[in-house]
Amino acid sequence: MTMAHVIHEFGGAEQLRWDEVTLADPEPNEVRLRQHAVGMNMMEIGLRIGAYPGPPLPFVPGVEAAGVVEAVGSDVKTVAVGDRVGYAGLPIGSYCEARNFPAERLFPLPDDISDKTAAASMVKGMTAEFMLRRSYPVGLGSRVLIHAAAGATGLMCVQLARHLGAEVFGTVSSDEKAAFVRGFGCDHPIVYTRDNFADAVLDATDGDGVDVVYDSIGKDTFEDSVRSLQPLGTLCLFGVASGVPAPLDLMSQDLLTAKFFTRPSLYAHSAKRDNLLDLAAQTFSDVSAGILRTEIFAEYALKDAPEAHRAVESRKTQGAIVFNV
Numbered sequence: 001m002t003m004a005h006v007i008h009e010f011g012g013a014e015q016l017r018w019d020e021v022t023l024a025d026p027e028p029n030e031v032r033l034r035q036h037a038v039g040m041n042m043m044e045i046g047l048r049i050g051a052y053p054g055p056p057l058p059f060v061p062g063v064e065a066a067g068v069v070e071a072v073g074s075d076v077k078t079v080a081v082g083d084r085v086g087y088a089g090l091p092i093g094s095y096c097e098a099r100n101f102p103a104e105r106l107f108p109l110p111d112d113i114s115d116k117t118a119a120a121s122m123v124k125g126m127t128a129e130f131m132l133r134r135s136y137p138v139g140l141g142s143r144v145l146i147h148a149a150a151g152a153t154g155l156m157c158v159q160l161a162r163h164l165g166a167e168v169f170g171t172v173s174s175d176e177k178a179a180f181v182r183g184f185g186c187d188h189p190i191v192y193t194r195d196n197f198a199d200a201v202l203d204a205t206d207g208d209g210v211d212v213v214y215d216s217i218g219k220d221t222f223e224d225s226v227r228s229l230q231p232l233g234t235l236c237l238f239g240v241a242s243g244v245p246a247p248l249d250l251m252s253q254d255l256l257t258a259k260f261f262t263r264p265s266l267y268a269h270s271a272k273r274d275n276l277l278d279l280a281a282q283t284f285s286d287v288s289a290g291i292l293r294t295e296i297f298a299e300y301a302l303k304d305a306p307e308a309h310r311a312v313e314s315r316k317t318q319g320a321i322v323f324n325v
């Protein structure tokens with residue numbers, strides 16, 4: 001048996017129920033993992049309210065954790081009992097003390113990366129890596145716009161963009177968040193609750209616009225994200241925090257300037273094991289080198305996850321949330 005947060009019904013944070021659940025022996029291709037730190041992501045809120053496609057009810061949410069291998073299935077060759085490992089991705093179910101997990105989807109944790117740092121940096125850092133180095137490779141002098149720049153993933157994107165030599169625009173909801181992201185290398189924080197962000201970008205670039213927008217908000221931002229782009233610019237829509245954007249009008253003036261659109265996801269970019277290992281290694285290397293500072297806004301005991309969900313939903317958080325197990 002192990003303790004886990006189980007969602008039995010869609011709804012508010014109270015739907016995370018701290019239950020005792022059965023833990024079977026690992027399958028031949030699985031390991032049993034004793035989890036030490038679990039990362040929180042917006043995705044779990046989407047799953048909890050039923051807005052994101054997920055497994056059938058009841059299910060345990062969560063997609064990342066760091067821990068130690070406790071037992072291995074008979075076919076497992078890639079890890080051994082006692083290894084420190086992490087994962088970032090499917091199958092869902094990280095809000096628990098211990099679980100079984102496919103050995104092929106685990107990666108090693110370097111000695112200089114603590115469990116807590118890993119939990120705060122895996123999904124967010126790997127997402128920044130595939131978006132800024134692979135979806136649209138940012139280079140010296142690129143102009144980039146990052147939404148929710150003070151959020152856990154946004155902050156990683158801001159730092160990597162700056163490291164790669166970009167001029168960085170970022171949207172935030174308050175002056176406090178604007179000052180915060182400036183400290184992480186955002187050249188032009190835009191308080192979107194006061195200023196239209198597309199107008200601000202176009203003003204600051206003499207009407208040219210940016211090369212790429214990394215948009216995790218969706219419905220509320222999509223149209224102005226397209227407007228912020230220069231001709232041939234790229235829109236990376238990687239989240240839909242405000243809802244799914246309306247269908248594209250392919251004859252709109254904004255789209256007739258040959259703009260590119262991509263819908264990147266960590267799952268697609270890490271589907272092959274080589275890519276998974278590569279993304280994880282690149283992220284940990286950037287964390288170790290100080291290129292990505294993992295900003296932990298708050299830590300909670302895993303059983304207090306409902307409190308953390310409420311904090312993120314209040315939109316007051318800046319940086320990552322980690323659960324200690």
Ligand SMILES: NC(=O)c1ccc[n+]([C@@H]2O[C@H](COP(=O)([O-])OP(=O)(O)OC[C@H]3O[C@@H](n4cnc5c(N)ncnc54)[C@H](OP(=O)(O)O)[C@@H]3O)[C@@H](O)[C@H]2O)c1
Pocket residue numbers: 040041042043123124127148149150151152153154171172173174177216217238239240241242243264265266267312315316317319
């Ligand atoms: N495609 C992928 O593989 C992938 C991977 C990781 C994350 N993501 C996406 O990245 C986004 C950020 O995730 P995160 O875990 O790092 O969260 P987060 O950015 O720490 O928190 C979300 C932030 O988004 C902003 N926001 C704007 N409109 C919002 C709305 N309608 N509802 C809630 N928040 C809103 C808020 O910042 P302000 O107060 O500044 O507005 C809020 O603090 C999510 O959309 C997530 O799905 C996608």
